[in-house]
Amino acid sequence: QQPVQSPQAVILREGEDAVINCSSSKALYSVHWYRQKHGEAPVFLMILLKGGEQKGHEKISASFNEKKQQSSLYLTASQLSYSGTYFCGTELVNDYKLSFGAGTTVTVRA
Amino acid sequence: DSGVTQTPKHLITATGQRVTLRCSPRSGDLSVYWYQQSLDQGLQFLIHYYNGEERAKGNILERFSAQQFPDLHSELNLSSLELGDSALYFCASSEGQLSNTGELFFGEGSRLTVL
Numbered sequence: 766q767q768p769v770q771s772p773q774a775v776i777l778r779e780g781e782d783a784v785i786n787c788s789s790s791k792a793l794y795s796v797h798w799y800r801q802k803h804g805e806a807p808v809f810l811m812i813l814l815k816g817g818e819q820k821g822h823e824k825i826s827a828s829f830n831e832k833k834q835q836s837s838l839y840l841t842a843s844q845l846s847y848s849g850t851y852f853c854g855t856e857l858v859n860d861y862k863l864s865f866g867a868g869t870t871v872t873v874r875a
Numbered sequence: 876d877s878g879v880t881q882t883p884k885h886l887i888t889a890t891g892q893r894v895t896l897r898c899s900p901r902s903g904d905l906s907v908y909w910y911q912q913s914l915d916q917g918l919q920f921l922i923h924y925y926n927g928e929e930r931a932k933g934n935i936l937e938r939f940s941a942q943q944f945p946d947l948h949s950e951l952n953l954s955s956l957e958l959g960d961s962a963l964y965f966c967a968s969s970e971g972q973l974s975n976t977g978e979l980f981f982g983e984g985s986r987l988t989v990l
Contacts, residue, residue: 767917795973806877806965806981807918852918856973862931863908863973865918 766791768855770866777843777873785869787853789834796829796836797854797863807852810838840871848873878902879982881966887988893954896985900947900968906930907949908969908979909941913962924949925972956989963987 768789775783787796795814799807813829813836825847827838840847850870854863878901888894900907909921920933924943935941938956943949953960963986967979 809978812977862920862923864920867917
């Protein structure tokens with residue numbers, strides 16, 4: 766079951782903030798966020814686990830609401846390098862697969 | 876460079892043909908995942924192998940099959956190809972299984988064009 770992402774696209778000026786949302790109709794074990802730049806492979810941003818643990822190595826924050834099966838990715842003080850398509854991936858309990866949403870295309874302009 | 880190697884990078888073939896895409900995971904990674912990305916589309920999960928065993932299957936067509944070998948490399952076989960199979964096929968690897976290790980490392984992809 767693929768998660769639903771919103772918005773489909775967002776255009777920002779450098780320094781502006783944005784929020785990307787991801788929701789699932791099923792109970793989630795974890796939510797993963799990836800960014801893909803045009804013509805490149807997706808790159809890991811962050812994982813949020815049931816119970817609150819987070820693992821990530823970028824200056825981008827996210828939240829996971831376990832009760833609502835929703836996650837949000839926060840792009841703060843956006844930089845030109847933030848441009849790309851952001852995908853959320855969801856993992857169900859004992860499912861062993863990561864299903865990605867349709868993606869949110871972020872364009873940051875100078 | 877993610878450390879995941881996919882070959883070939885580009886492949887052009889005709890409808891009805893069969894192709895094999897190959898993936899070498901990062902050294903030490905036991906899990907391999909295959910994804911299909913059509914033009915301007917999201918990432919569709921195909922299949923996940925862990926240490927040689929199939930762990931999860933997505934909406935993979937019956938014309939597609941995959942396996943992971945003892946040396947942990949994986950192959951995705953696509954047969955009776957149709958125009959709609961044209962896509963970028965990504966392989967990703969991870970040390971363990973998803974949440975235990977978190978990050979998937981994606982290869983550069985194999986771009987398949989069916990004419």
